[in-house]
Amino acid sequence: MPLVEVQALSKTFETKEGRLFNRVAKKVTALDGVSFTISKGEILGLLGPNGAGKTTMIKMLCTLVQPSSGDAYVNGFSIMKAPGKVRENLGVMLTGERTLYWKLTGKENLEYFAALYHMNREESAKRIEYLLDLVGLKDRADTYVENYSTGMRIRLSFAKALLHDAPVLLFDEPTLGLDPQSSRLIREMILDLRKKGHAILLTTHYMEEADLLSDRVAIIDHGKIIAMAAPSALKQSVKSSDIIEIEARNLQPEIVERLKTFTDIYDAVALFNDSAAHSGVIKIHAEKGKEVLPGILDALVRRDIGVTKVTFIEPTLEDVFIELTGRGLRD
Amino acid sequence: MTDIAGTTKALSAIFMKELKHYTRYPGNLAFLFAIPFLFTFMLSAMGTFVGGSNAAQYFFQRTGTQNFFVYQILGSAIWIMTWVVIEDLGSALRNEQIKGTLEQNFLAPINRFLLLVGVALAHIVISALIFIGVVFATVLVLQPGSLLSLFLAMLTLILGLTPMFGIAFIFSGFVIRFKEPYAFTQIVNMIFAVLAGTYYPVSVLPSWLQIVSRIIPQTYLIEDMRLIILFNKSLVDLYGHFILLGVMALVYPALGYYFFKRFENRAKVTGDLSKF
Numbered sequence A: 001m002p003l004v005e006v007q008a009l010s011k012t013f014e015t016k017e018g019r020l021f022n023r024v025a026k027k028v029t030a031l032d033g034v035s036f037t038i039s040k041g042e043i044l045g046l047l048g049p050n051g052a053g054k055t056t057m058i059k060m061l062c063t064l065v066q067p068s069s070g071d072a073y074v075n076g077f078s079i080m081k082a083p084g085k086v087r088e089n090l091g092v093m094l095t096g097e098r099t100l101y102w103k104l105t106g107k108e109n110l111e112y113f114a115a116l117y118h119m120n121r122e123e124s125a126k127r128i129e130y131l132l133d134l135v136g137l138k139d140r141a142d143t144y145v146e147n148y149s150t151g152m153r154i155r156l157s158f159a160k161a162l163l164h165d166a167p168v169l170l171f172d173e174p175t176l177g178l179d180p181q182s183s184r185l186i187r188e189m190i191l192d193l194r195k196k197g198h199a200i201l202l203t204t205h206y207m208e209e210a211d212l213l214s215d216r217v218a219i220i221d222h223g224k225i226i227a228m229a230a231p232s233a234l235k236q237s238v239k240s241s242d243i244i245e246i247e248a249r250n251l252q253p254e255i256v257e258r259l260k261t262f263t264d265i266y267d268a269v270a271l272f273n274d275s276a277a278h279s280g281v282i283k284i285h286a287e288k289g290k291e292v293l294p295g296i297l298d299a300l301v302r303r304d305i306g307v308t309k310v311t312f313i314e315p316t317l318e319d320v321f322i323e324l325t326g327r328g329l330r331d
Numbered sequence B: 001m002t003d004i005a006g007t008t009k010a011l012s013a014i015f016m017k018e019l020k021h022y023t024r025y026p027g028n029l030a031f032l033f034a035i036p037f038l039f040t041f042m043l044s045a046m047g048t049f050v051g052g053s054n055a056a057q058y059f060f061q062r063t064g065t066q067n068f069f070v071y072q073i074l075g076s077a078i079w080i081m082t083w084v085v086i087e088d089l090g091s092a093l094r095n096e097q098i099k100g101t102l103e104q105n106f107l108a109p110i111n112r113f114l115l116l117v118g119v120a121l122a123h124i125v126i127s128a129l130i131f132i133g134v135v136f137a138t139v140l141v142l143q144p145g146s147l148l149s150l151f152l153a154m155l156t157l158i159l160g161l162t163p164m165f166g167i168a169f170i171f172s173g174f175v176i177r178f179k180e181p182y183a184f185t186q187i188v189n190m191i192f193a194v195l196a197g198t199y200y201p202v203s204v205l206p207s208w209l210q211i212v213s214r215i216i217p218q219t220y221l222i223e224d225m226r227l228i229i230l231f232n233k234s235l236v237d238l239y240g241h242f243i244l245l246g247v248m249a250l251v252y253p254a255l256g257y258y259f260f261k262r263f264e265n266r267a268k269v270t271g272d273l274s275k276f
């Protein structure tokens, strides 16, 4: 029996927009009939761009948000009928560093939450010492969280999710905004937890992270799962096209519309670097890459787009996303 | 671990966490001790200004006591204590909602009622401290004979504050759902201050308003405190009020929790537990 079983979960948020006397009700479908299962010792990666519905999925599973329809079972308990039992079986790490008491020390935070999970004193003292060591905060245990760095706070928040050693773990973008070292540490710990037999749901919008950690990846877009399989199988599915990656300066978004009119090009997306607004990469999926390349370069040169590097690459999970939606993960 | 032991442990953790937060923002505590005195000085200056040299005499005729200062400090202190009770529970939850820790508490397999009660208990302690700091000090200086009655007054305080938590629970739910912490409490606290006879006997109010006063626990609390400390009344004299407060202490929190749950369920539908 899978430890997590999600059955056709949907969520529609109703919000009001506009001014005081001119409010219009607006409906946002954050999730639309999502189903999946996760077994013991398995990591399911939920990969999708911002706003895809990943956080909503996590919050419904941990009973913070009420689903509009559908149900889910955590270790056999229904989120609708037995929310208390569900919470006992879940270790959850929500996004970001604002999940802790900043006016308490790292250790006090863990002690507080251990008590909420009904752990007795000896049990929790041992567990807390082990976890603080695990996430590299042993020396800073008695420092107020307000004096921690972002990386330290996120590692503490990770330790908090492991406090009561729940069979099912939910991590919502656990490495978002984290330095490379902390990210690596957290990824290694997640892989260790899989070995110990936890069922893990991990959301991310980093394709490398999903690829590296997941046994299966569910690609989610606009509240729907549009593909779900092992990362290698997903990548295999785009093997039939050639993938060209062009690094460029003075990149203009309109160029991709022009490229898409080429008969041999299936998809073209422009992905801008966060740091410099006008540089980035164009990703092109084409039938015969070598044959269309001269035409592509010609089109770029005509628009004064400075090409700095052209590579033919092996497909990534982002290419799977592009193939399915015509958009990049980052935009 | 047994259920009861686990629950007690969780409750004491919530209680201690709340107290720690109070002591780690000491400015707030100092403010709470100063306010009752400031209000009382302001009121007594007003009284002398309006009533002239006959003010004290007139006050005696209306209230039966010459101890103007003790009379007013009791009103002031209880007003501040109920203010703490009504507002701080909701604003504590509101702060946690903004900080993101409210969700973390709601993730734990504990009853929401436990969470409210844990925070509420911490505020009973804070209120008791205010009472000891403000009222004990005043009474010991101005009316040392009433030392014993202070302990009876303390009992009355605990009984009288319990129903106030019912109102605090409603407010907590309101805050989680609508995220407007002060619009509701400030109005309620001002109305209560007027209706509960903070600085005068309730009998000066129009009779229809006095009916409303009679459903506010604070009214009895203030009256009883004055009777106990200024007029040396005992439990036997006040048993009617005690029974009434006892009933309110059962009914109001239950009602309050009912409303809190309704607001909370609504917040789960709208996803408001973490919004700001």
Ligand SMILES: Nc1ncnc2c1ncn2[C@@H]1O[C@H](COP(=O)(O)OP(=O)(O)O)[C@@H](O)[C@H]1O
Pocket: A013, A014, A015, A028, A029, A030, A048, A049, A050, A051, A052, A053, A054, A055, A056, A057, B270, B271, B272
């Ligand atoms: N509490 C809420 N009220 C209204 N809309 C919401 C709420 N939470 C999320 N949404 C909307 O639902 C969609 C999915 O959001 P979310 O689950 O946070 O996405 P992700 O975590 O994948 O970035 C978005 O369009 C978002 O604006």
Ligand SMILES: [Mg+2]
Pocket: A054, A055, A056, A095, A173
């Ligand atoms: Mg998210």
